[in-house]
Each structure stands twice: as structure tokens, then as C-alpha cells.
Amino acid sequence: KAIQRYDNLAAARNFRPGKTEKSTMDIPEIFGQNTLTLDKLEERLPKSAWKDLQRTIDEGQTLNIDVADAVALAMKDWATEKGATHYTHWFQPLTGSTAEKHDSFITPNQGGGAMAVFSGKDLIQGEPDASSFPSGGLRPTFEARGYTAWDPTSPAFIVENQKGTYLCIPTAFASWKGEALDHKTPLLRSNDALNKASKEALKLFGVESKRVGSTVGCEQEYFLIDQEFVYRRPDILTSGRTLVGAKPPRGQELDDHYFGSIPERVLSFMLDAEKELYKLGVPVKTRHNEVAPSQYELAPIFELANVAADHQQLTMMILKKIAKKYGLECLMHEKPFDGLNGSGKHLNWSLSTAEGDNLLEPGESPHENMKFLFFFTAVLLGVYRHQDLLRISVAHAGNDHRLGANEAPPAIISSFIGEQLADIVEQLINGGAKSSKQGGLLGLGTPVLPDLPKHAGDRNRTSPFAFTGNKFEFRALGSNQSPSFPIVVLNTVIAEAIEDMTEDLKKAKKGDSIEKALASVLRARLNECKPVIFNGDGYSDDWQKEAKKRGLLNLKTTPDAIPYLTKKENVKLFKKYKVLNEKEVHSRKEIWTDQYITTRTIEVDTIESIAKTMIYPATVRYIGELAKAVEKADALGLDNSGSKTMLTKVNNELNKLGAALDTLADVQAKMKYKDSSEHAVKVESEVLPVMKDIRDSIDFLERYVADDYWPLPVYREMLFIK
Numbered sequence: 148k149a150i151q152r153y154d155n156l157a158a159a160r161n162f163r164p165g166k167t168e169k170s171t172m173d174i175p176e177i178f179g180q181n182t183l184t185l186d187k188l189e190e191r192l193p194k195s196a197w198k199d200l201q202r203t204i205d206e207g208q209t210l211n212i213d214v215a216d217a218v219a220l221a222m223k224d225w226a227t228e229k230g231a232t233h234y235t236h237w238f239q240p241l242t243g244s245t246a247e248k249h250d251s252f253i254t255p256n257q258g259g260g261a262m263a264v265f266s267g268k269d270l271i272q273g274e275p276d277a278s279s280f281p282s283g284g285l286r287p288t289f290e291a292r293g294y295t296a297w298d299p300t301s302p303a304f305i306v307e308n309q310k311g312t313y314l315c316i317p318t319a320f321a322s323w324k325g326e327a328l329d330h331k332t333p334l335l336r337s338n339d340a341l342n343k344a345s346k347e348a349l350k351l352f353g354v355e356s357k358r359v360g361s362t363v364g365c366e367q368e369y370f371l372i373d374q375e376f377v378y379r380r381p382d383i384l385t386s387g388r389t390l391v392g393a394k395p396p397r398g399q400e401l402d403d404h405y406f407g408s409i410p411e412r413v414l415s416f417m418l419d420a421e422k423e424l425y426k427l428g429v430p431v432k433t434r435h436n437e438v439a440p441s442q443y444e445l446a447p448i449f450e451l452a453n454v455a456a457d458h459q460q461l462t463m464m465i466l467k468k469i470a471k472k473y474g475l476e477c478l479m480h481e482k483p484f485d486g487l488n489g490s491g492k493h494l495n496w497s498l499s500t501a502e503g504d505n506l507l508e509p510g511e512s513p514h515e516n517m518k519f520l521f522f523f524t525a526v527l528l529g530v531y532r533h534q535d536l537l538r539i540s541v542a543h544a545g546n547d548h549r550l551g552a553n554e555a556p557p558a559i560i561s562s563f564i565g566e567q568l569a570d571i572v573e574q575l576i577n578g579g580a581k582s583s584k585q586g587g588l589l590g591l592g593t594p595v596l597p598d599l600p601k602h603a604g605d606r607n608r609t610s611p612f613a614f615t616g617n618k619f620e621f622r623a624l625g626s627n628q629s630p631s632f633p634i635v636v637l638n639t640v641i642a643e644a645i646e647d648m649t650e651d652l653k654k655a656k657k658g659d660s661i662e663k664a665l666a667s668v669l670r671a672r673l674n675e676c677k678p679v680i681f682n683g684d685g686y687s688d689d690w691q692k693e694a695k696k697r698g699l700l701n702l703k704t705t706p707d708a709i710p711y712l713t714k715k716e717n718v719k720l721f722k723k724y725k726v727l728n729e730k731e732v733h734s735r736k737e738i739w740t741d742q743y744i745t746t747r748t749i750e751v752d753t754i755e756s757i758a759k760t761m762i763y764p765a766t767v768r769y770i771g772e773l774a775k776a777v778e779k780a781d782a783l784g785l786d787n788s789g790s791k792t793m794l795t796k797v798n799n800e801l802n803k804l805g806a807a808l809d810t811l812a813d814v815q816a817k818m819k820y821k822d823s824s825e826h827a828v829k830v831e832s833e834v835l836p837v838m839k840d841i842r843d844s845i846d847f848l849e850r851y852v853a854d855d856y857w858p859l860p861v862y863r864e865m866l867f868i869k
């Protein structure tokens with residue numbers, strides 16, 4: 148009986164995509180075709196309504212309710228012209244993905260016909276049943292309702308399907324008490340906090356801005372694996388990653404995949420996916436192969452944080468959807484294959500005024516440099532003070548396999564700022580002491596500060612938070628995660644730092660020039676946050692020791708990190724900037740802890756069932772065959788030492804596997820905990836090691852059991868057939 152795995156192999160090898168449209172791509176023509184861009188909305192709205200809306204978008208003012216009716220009408224007309232029959236409020240519950248509930252535009256009229264209706268009320272507010280979304284105790288079970296509220300700062304868009312289209316309206320999602328059940332609400336609130344603090348600070352530099360916001364660009368890594376293999380891998384199906392699988396003889400050692408030419412089928416997929424993204428107004432820019440075989444990356448041009456976060460969700464959705472058209476599965480797990488690089492997401496973050504001034508651009512004139520040094524220092528200060536929050540914002544089960552594993556930044560939060568800036572920081576700190584020589588005002592209002600070449604020393608990939616020319620790059624995000632909470636954290640901790648430094652500066656400025664005042668503020672604040680600056684090798688053991696000496700946090704796993712979320716200082720911070728109230732903070736801790744436990748539970752159940760129902764039977768069959776061979780050879784008087792050795796090895800390992808499964812049952816039966824945080828810690832410290840033992844035995848067996856008995860597609864097949 149030829150093993151079924153070979154059928155999948157053949158199918159994967161012979162895959163040809165069905166007839167796809169020819170990919171002529173007129174980008175300017177199709178870009179934003181499926182989004183209701185502001186230009187289009189302006190054309191369709193009465194002038195006064197448009198002005199009102201614009202104020203909401205640009206300056207964050209509350210939308211006049213009457214205007215909503217006008218916008219709803221324009222939106223409905225636009226969508227139905229595009230063939231949409233339904234609309235949905237599109238929101239981002241704390242599951243980390245997106246949610247939709249479709250409603251038809253059609254309402255029956257008195258004459259027995261039907262007409263398309265969509266009012267301002269329908270636009271502004273929806274009422275999905277929220278009982279199945281995680282609320283972490285925010286929503287009592289008897290109150291199932293949740294509310295979605297239109298976010299006018301992110302454009303509505305059309306999703307196309309072969310059979311039709313529907314309108315998606317980006318919305319926030321909250322409980323009936325107005326508590327945020329989603330990722331968007333805190334993000335919008337943190338934008339406001341950052342805006343307020345930054346505008347106030349800018350005034351000290353004589354700059355009036357309409358609005359200041361964070362800009363974000365997310366580089367996204369992913370794997371593409373033939374679907375045929377995925378169907379036969381219960382672990383990928385339930386957990387998104389391989390829970391077993393021996394390292395192939397050839398992995399990424401040859402580095403021949405990185406930046407190599409893109410395989411034909413993959414390139415077709417990319418072109419198709421990019422086309423869909425362009426239509427949705429997502430400004431995709433770069434694509435290339437990544438380090439591991441079958442690993443790729445995509446990056447857009449940066450946008451305002453809120454829109455960038457929505458677009459990142461759309462990007463993940465489209466990549467997964469289009470991959471299937473090409474017989475591929477897009478894996479975004481942080482560590483789909485053991486022994487090979489996992490996938491991350493780099494969050495590029497900067498601060499920009501509505502007038503287009505990037506506040507982290509070192510710039511050329513000294514005046515610009517003052518501003519730059521102020522905001523640059525504020526970022527470092529915020530990150531230093533709230534390392535725990537940055538760490539928490541990237542903490543989830545999948546990322547635990549990647550962070551600190553010599554392929555991704557360690558769990559210690561530090562910042563790489565490059566040689567040049569490190570030198571400047573050093574001089575600023577020592578400025579006071581050296582004032583007799585250089586006046587201590589280096590780089591502040593005098594041309595002594597050298598122009599900072601862009602991307603100077605941008606090659607340190609081991610840093611979780613690196614300054615790269617005119618932005619910071621937070622590199623510890625997991626591939627599969629929503630970028631929203633990391634953005635929320637950055638926005639909030641930096642808003643606080645800006646506000647504190649603004650106060651400093653206001654005080655210091657009394658009776659002193661801005662140059663002198665700023666010099667003293669920078670000196671004090673850089674001295675404070677200096678420990679977070681690290682330009683060396685983040686992968687090294689020395690850094691672990693050095694970081695400890697500096698008093699930096701090293702929260703290695705998700706269960707280690709999450710409890711810090713509800714520390715007094717953090718609750719106070721989020722409350723002060725009206726980003727999350729105390730209940731909202733606690734609910735997130737609950738939800739993320741539960742998510743960790745659930746993820747691990749699914750993984751454990753899956754590996755257990757693979758071991759028992761796939762590996763055990765296959766190995767027993769092979770043992771039977773070996774035993775027969777040993778017996779036969781004996782009967783014939785032949786030397787059977789080879790088969791005997793093999794038999795013994797396989798049999799011993801199978802016994803080990805059996806013992807590990809028993810241990811697992813034992814650990815699970817005996818596990819006791821007082822709350823979910825302790826449960827998570829115990830899953831991590833007691834269950835994970837047994838999972839590893841189970842895996843080790845299975846991976847051993849994979850190397851010994853006859854290939855035609857082995858039930859699972861192996862790494863070499865999954866990774867090298869494209």
C-alpha cells in the first residue's frame with residue numbers, strides 16, 4: 148500500500164494555477180480603485196459636509212451627526228455602483244484578527260419591491276452580538292451587545308469575491324459602557340495623546356502644527372507552502388506551525404534563497420496579491436526572498452498609524468486569500484519550522500506633523516537638529532521607562548519561539564542608535580563638564596553638530612529597537628500579530644516622555660536661551676535613559692550579563708511578561724493619557740493570558756494525537772517488518788545484526804515516546820493553579836518540556852522509520868517544492 152503522502156507530493160509537484168487574468172498592471176489606474184478615498188468622497192459630498200468631515204480627519208474633531216447622513220449616502224452610492232449588495236462594519240476584536248457581520252443594503256418598500264437604504268445611523272453605529280469575542284470580563288454575559296463605531300479617519304473599502312462585492316467600513320468596537328473591546332479604539336486614543344503632547348512641545352520651538360501623528364510602515368515576513376502538504380499536517384492546520392519534523396539535510400545553510408530570484412509560481416502569487424492590495428489603496432513597495440527556504444517578505448510605504456494598522460490587517464488577509472488561488476498556504480506563524488528562521492514583522496515608527504515634517508529626521512539646519520534631538524531623546528526615554536510594555540506588546544505563544552533564538556532580537560528591550568548618534572549622545576551627556584573647551588552646547592544652535600548621514604550603521608539586526616536614519620524600527624513583533632498594540636505602547640510611552648521633557652524645558656527656559664535650556668534637559672534625560680542604548684551584539688551572552696548589570700528587564704517568555712501589564716505604573720500611565728482605563732488594562736491581561744494557554748493547549752492536544760494516531764501506528768508497522776526480517780534471517784542462518792540493531796533502536800525510541808506521553812498525561816492531571824497567570828507559567832515550565840521530549844522522539848523516528856511508512860510530509864518536501 149503506497150503511502151498517501153506520495154499522492155500529495157505528486158499533486159504539489161504538478162500544480163498549475165488555473166487560468167488567471169493576465170497581469171498587466173497599470174498601477175496609477177488601479178490604485179485605490181476599491182477604496183473610497185478622500186478625493187472621491189470630496190467629489191460626492193456637499194461642500195459644507197466635506198469641510199466638516201475634513202476637520203474630523205485632520206484635527207481629530209468630533210463629527211457633526213448631520214454630516215454622517217450625507218457621507219452614508221455618498222458611501223452607499225459609491226459601493227452600489229461597484230456592485231456591492233451588502234455592507235459590514237469591519238472591526239478588530241482582541242483575537243488579533245478582523246471581524247465582519249454583513250447586512251444587506253436592501254430594505255423592502257411599500258410597493259412590494261426593495262430599495263437600497265443606508266443612513267448616517269447605519270454608518271456611525273452598529274450593534275453586533277459580541278458574546279463570542281474575548282472581553283476579559285469587560286462585558287458581562289447577560290449583556291451580549293457590543294457596539295461598533297465608524298472611524299472616519301480610515302477609508303471604507305470594497306472586498307471582491309467571484310460572486311459579488313461588499314462594503315467594509317472600518318470601525319471601533321466597544322462594550323455598551325464604552326469600554327474598548329478592540330485594537331483600534333486605544334490606537335486612536337493614543338494618537339490623540341501623542342498629538343497633544345507633541346504640539347505642545349513644538350510650540351517651544353516656535354512651530355505651530357495642525358496635528359502631529361505617528362507614521363508606521365510594517366515589513367511582513369511569511370512562508371509559502373504547497374497546500375497539498377498542509378492538508379496532511381494536522382499541526383499546521385490547528386496550530387499554524389509544525390510541532391514535529393526533523394531538520395532537513397539542507398536548510399538555510401547555503402544562504403542561497405535570501406534575495407535570490409523569486410520562483411515563478413511565487414512571483415505570480417505576489418503580482419496578484421499586490422494588485423489586490425493596490426486596489427485597496429495599500430501602498431505595497433518591496434518584495435523579496437527571505438533567509439529561510441520558501442520564506443518571503445513584503446513591505447509597504449509608511450502611512451499614518453491608524454491607516455497603516457488597518458492596511459496591515461488587509462495585507463495579511465489578502466496574502467492568505469490569494470495564496471490559495473495558487474495552491475499555496477501562506478504561513479504567518481512566528482516559527483513554522485524548527486531549526487529554520489521564523490517570521491517577524493518590523494514596525495517602522497516615526498513622528499510626523501500634518502504639514503509633512505518628520506520630527507525624527509536629523510535634518511541639516513541646527514534649528515531642525517534641536518527639534519530632532521528633543522524628540523529623539525523622548526523616544527529613548529519612553530522606551531527605557533516602559534521596557535516592560537514594549538516587551539508585552541510583542542508577547543504571545545508564537546513569538547516565544549523566536550525572540551532571543553539567534554535569529555530575532557532578544558527579550559531584552561534596548562535601542563541601537565548607531566555610532567554617530569551614540570557619540571553625540573555621549574557629548575551631550577558630558578557637555579556640562581567640558582564646557583570650558585567646547586561650550587557644552589555641541590550641536591545645539593551651532594554648526595558643530597555634524598550632519599547625520601542617513602542609515603548610518605543600520606546593519607545591526609540584533610537590536611529590538613533600532614534607529615534607522617529617520618525612524619525607529621521595532622523589530623520584535625511577531626509575523627502573525629496585529630501591529631496595533633505595539634503602536635499604542637509606543638505612542639503612549641513617547642507621549643508621556645514628550646510631555647515630561649516639555650515641562651523640563653519650560654522650566655529651564657525661564658531666563659535662559661532655548662539652546663542652553665535644551666542642553667540641560669537633554670543632559671539630564673539622556674543620563675536617565677542611557678542604559679537602554681546598546682550598540683553591540685544583542686545575540687551574545689555578554690549582552691545578557693551586561694543588561695542585567697544595567698538593570699534592564701529580561702522577560703523571556705509570555706507568561707513572564709504579561710503580568711507586568713497591570714503594574715501600578717502602567718495602569719496609571721494608560722489612565723493618564725486616556726488610552727485604556729483600569730478595567731481595560733486588566734481585561735487585556737486576562738485575554739492575552741488565556742490566549743497563551745489556549746494556544747498551548749491546542750498544540751499539546753495536536754502533538755499528542757499525532758504521536759498516538761500517526762507516528763505510533765507507522766512505527767509499529769515498521770517494527771513488525773523489522774522483527775519479521777530478523778526472524779527470517781535467523782531461520783535461514785544469516786547474520787541479522789543490522790536489522791537487529793535497527794529494530795532495537797526504533798523499538799527503544801518508541802518506548803521513550805510512550806513514556807513521554809505518559810508523563811504528559813501525568814503532568815496535566817496533577818496541574819494545579821490559583822489563577823490564569825499561574826496556569827500559563829505552569830504550562831510553560833511543565834508542559835512545554837514534555838512536548839519537546841515527545842517531539843525529539845518523533846524526530847528521531849523520522850530518521851529511522853521507512854520513508855514509505857512515514858505519514859507526515861517532511862521538511863525537505865514542504866520547503867523545497869515550489
Ligand code: ADP
Nearest residue numbers: 362363364365446447448449495496497615618
Ligand atoms: P530599512 O532598510 O531601514 O528597513 P526601508 O526604506 O526599506 O528601510 O523602509 C522600511 C520600512 O520603513 C518601509 O515600510 C518604509 O515605508 C518605512 N518607513 C520609512 N520611513 C518611515 C517613517 N518616516 N515613518 C514610518 N515608517 C517609515
Ligand code: MG
Nearest residue numbers: 366493615620
Ligand atoms: Mg527594515
